[in-house]
Amino acid sequence: MPPEPSAVPVPGTGAHVIVDGGRTDVVRTSSGHFLRLVSPPPGLLDALGGASGGAGEAAEYAAALRARMSAREEEDAQRRWPGPRREVALVGGGPLVDAVADALTDWGASVTRHTDGAALLAAVDGTAGDDRENGGAAGPPSEGAWPWGLVVAYADSPGERVGWDRLDALPSQGVAWLRAYREGENSFVDPICLSGDDPGAEQVYRRRLAASLVPRELDAWRRAAAAAAPPSPAAHTLLTSRLLTLALAWAQDSDTLEGYRSTLWKLVPATGTVSEHPILAYDPPSAIDRGARQRV
DSSP states (O other): OOOOOEEEEOTTSSOEEEEETTEEEEEEOTTSOEEEOSSOOTTHHHHHHTOTTOOTHHHHHHHHHHHHHHHHHHHHHHHHSOGGGOEEEEEOOSHHHHHHHHHHHHTTOEEEEESSHHHHHHHHOTHHHHHHHTTOOOOOOOTTOOOOSEEEEEESSGGGGTTGGGGGGTGGGTOEEEEEEEETTEEEEOOOBOSTTSOOHHHHHHHHHHHOSSHHHHHHHHHHOOOOSOOOHHHHHHHHHHHHHHHHHHHTTOTTHHHHTTEEEEEETTTTEEEEEEOOOOOOOOOOOTTHHHHO
16 A cells, blocks of 8 residues: 655745655645656655755755745745735724734734824824814825825724824825724725725715615714724624735735725624625715805
8 A cells, every 4th residue: 555645844934845655746835836846856855854864965955945935935925915015004903903913914014003093194294293282183194205005994983983084085195095993883894995086984974874764863873872892703803804805905906906996895793794885986065155145
């Protein structure tokens, strides 16, 4: 009976040399591809395992194999999260934001944390914090001042979303804008904004009010609601997954981005329902000319 196949790890990588029927002529890469080894020398497995018997030609072959697999994994990491898009800002706090930060960092993003929208603005423009303290609304910094390509915000309660409308200018300045929030137990992920023509936080909420059968009650509840209990493990996982899916699509400039730009994602844990709803941007209404009556 032939021996059972085995997999010998290539040190320092996620690759494995496959030993099947005594032959060692295939390597499986960390991304799941199988590559044929060209003339592997005797003693390759000893060299991979660090045994003293793996010397000479086998040691050189093992070193070359490690270098080749490491290079492939670096190429894979660059495709997973390209270098030019690695600067990401996170707005908000709590376990869910911690989990998103850890996941983004693990996959190659360079993450900075900010407690809220005002803190994000203040990190770019020092006058933003002064404006806020003086009772003014801190506006977005000038174009080109943003060090991040993507800003991701999360709020556990409606009150934590105060000021997000000021960040709706991000896409017009070349920064992608992604938002997630909870209202009571229910979770939402807004469409990702890539340009000034995409629906921002304020427009999404206005669209939701327009579609609601009880818009006045919805608005009153949103203004009065406090943070709910922490999300369940299932809700936490689903919401985190949705955020990472959109962030990864942005990083890779995926074809799926077009659909995400007009899709509101909603999770209702009470019924275990996940749904998607189309959200389109609209032209802002004209400003009211309050002096028109006096001029008539």
